[in-house]
Amino acid sequence: MSADLRVAGRTTAGPQRASRTRRAWRTVWRSPLAGRLTFPIVCLIVWLLAIKVVTTIWPFAVDVLPTPWQVFGFMFDEIMGKTVAPHNMYETFAISLQRLGIGMVIALIIGTIIGIAMGLSKAVNAFFNDWVVAILAMPNLAWALFCSLAFGFGDIGPTIVVVLTGVPFVIINVREGVRNTPTDLFDMARAFGVPRQRVIRQVLIPSLLPFLFAAARYSFALGWKGLVVAEVFGGQDGAGWTIKFWYDAHRAYGVVGYALLFVIFALVFEKLMFDQLSKRLFKWRPAIDAADVVEARFDAQTKAAPQPPTAPSAPDHPRSNDHG
Amino acid sequence: MAEITVQNLHKDFGLGADKVVALENVNLSISGKAFVSVVGASGCGKSTLLNILSGIETPTSGNVSITQEGRPAHAGYVFQAARLLPWRTVMDNMLFVQQDRSKETRERCQHYLEMVQLGDRGDKFPGQLSGGMQQRVGIARAFSTEPDVLFMDEPFSHLDAITARTLRKELNTIWAETGTTVVFVTHDVGEAVELSNRILVFAKGGRLADDIDVTLPFPRDVADTKVAVTKAEVFKTFEDIGALAIS
Numbered sequence: 001m002s003a004d005l006r007v008a009g010r011t012t013a014g015p016q017r018a019s020r021t022r023r024a025w026r027t028v029w030r031s032p033l034a035g036r037l038t039f040p041i042v043c044l045i046v047w048l049l050a051i052k053v054v055t056t057i058w059p060f061a062v063d064v065l066p067t068p069w070q071v072f073g074f075m076f077d078e079i080m081g082k083t084v085a086p087h088n089m090y091e092t093f094a095i096s097l098q099r100l101g102i103g104m105v106i107a108l109i110i111g112t113i114i115g116i117a118m119g120l121s122k123a124v125n126a127f128f129n130d131w132v133v134a135i136l137a138m139p140n141l142a143w144a145l146f147c148s149l150a151f152g153f154g155d156i157g158p159t160i161v162v163v164l165t166g167v168p169f170v171i172i173n174v175r176e177g178v179r180n181t182p183t184d185l186f187d188m189a190r191a192f193g194v195p196r197q198r199v200i201r202q203v204l205i206p207s208l209l210p211f212l213f214a215a216a217r218y219s220f221a222l223g224w225k226g227l228v229v230a231e232v233f234g235g236q237d238g239a240g241w242t243i244k245f246w247y248d249a250h251r252a253y254g255v256v257g258y259a260l261l262f263v264i265f266a267l268v269f270e271k272l273m274f275d276q277l278s279k280r281l282f283k284w285r286p287a288i289d290a291a292d293v294v295e296a297r298f299d300a301q302t303k304a305a306p307q308p309p310t311a312p313s314a315p316d317h318p319r320s321n322d323h324g
Numbered sequence: 325m326a327e328i329t330v331q332n333l334h335k336d337f338g339l340g341a342d343k344v345v346a347l348e349n350v351n352l353s354i355s356g357k358a359f360v361s362v363v364g365a366s367g368c369g370k371s372t373l374l375n376i377l378s379g380i381e382t383p384t385s386g387n388v389s390i391t392q393e394g395r396p397a398h399a400g401y402v403f404q405a406a407r408l409l410p411w412r413t414v415m416d417n418m419l420f421v422q423q424d425r426s427k428e429t430r431e432r433c434q435h436y437l438e439m440v441q442l443g444d445r446g447d448k449f450p451g452q453l454s455g456g457m458q459q460r461v462g463i464a465r466a467f468s469t470e471p472d473v474l475f476m477d478e479p480f481s482h483l484d485a486i487t488a489r490t491l492r493k494e495l496n497t498i499w500a501e502t503g504t505t506v507v508f509v510t511h512d513v514g515e516a517v518e519l520s521n522r523i524l525v526f527a528k529g530g531r532l533a534d535d536i537d538v539t540l541p542f543p544r545d546v547a548d549t550k551v552a553v554t555k556a557e558v559f560k561t562f563e564d565i566g567a568l569a570i571s
Contacts, residue, residue, distance in 0.1 A: 191401035192421040206411040284449040
């Protein structure tokens, strides 16, 4: 498709050989990769400018505000495993990840059970609905403080915060999944006399899977944040606790650097785990990169390029009800 | 070849003032290598009859028995939409409705996919096929269970005219080869005349208004005068009994 468009674009552009370099530039500039690479550069410039502006207004700040070089130096040391904190970066993230993992599994189990019950029964839905919204509205900080008071310092408090952060998302998603179960497919299975076990395994569970997956993704992203806050108050180790360690040591570059490491770790984890899992689980979906398709169509329209004769058409597409 | 007997069949939807009569006192019997079309205007209970026959819905009162040489008959179903599992490949969709996954079963599924000219698409997902191809998979799936009786609910109404015509020809060929008893619901009289050897006309209120035998030889060409004449006769019957009246 994109190759077709490029050919069409060239024919409409006419004989402008001089602008070839300009067009090459435009291609580079418009590519998503260029967009991605430009963003950190812009961030860096804003950062340096901000230090400049703040220190001219308030000269003392020069000791507090970390420069990019301090932060990157710190991050490099951490990545190399050199640290003055009790645990190095890898141990710290392993501790946090373990809490997150256990919390998420518990949230998924509880949320799925309650979500299915809420989707199936109006009474159960009425019973839980307000509480789900209330838990959803509760700030992580409140959970973190409460759990550190209730469970002291250790693994339990932060893990429970992860559960409480994730559970409403799982409940809401699973409930919607149950409400959207494909009844026409159940009817089909019944008409063919397909055994119940097989219907559950091949119809019900796959139809719930996209909803569960979305729930897991949300509770991962939000559970991380809740976990860090909980570790600040109720942990003796872990990512949140280590950020606080650098805060107590008055090392601003440590706080910023560790937060950045944390973000990078979450992004890499998300990419490696959820993206791969999504590709495997949902390969039956016709268009995964829906955004790319929209962009291509938009470009095609603005260029007003003539439709190439080889454009795919769908003669079998449902169109009319009558017949000859 | 199955025996279908329907006695004093009633079906209501809703209660009290909202009560709608979908089928009223329907009696019929179908047997042998029959291709029976059920025609009528929208809302005359055609699909309800089919759903009751196939066991998707239960009747309010009356008896339905579908047997094959004394034992309960084994049924297949083709729906208006293909109703394929989008997360399973075409071949897995075929296997979903089978008794087992043995080598013979797989070969049989492949055989019926080839019959609808989709032998090379077994590893595709339904989303990768056009609407007409999906419907063909639905037809192959129904035949692959080698049913004694096959229920079809307006299977071509969502398709464009040319695809529908091709599929009708394919259906006629497969039916001639397999000899399955087919109950075919349609709102299209032309389609009914082209495919069936018996047409049941339903009127508003779920009444069985007429029962017409069509004795023309197969395959029938819609352009053929005899087919056109029969079609006109069926339409005439429709007008006579008021089945076409739209309230």
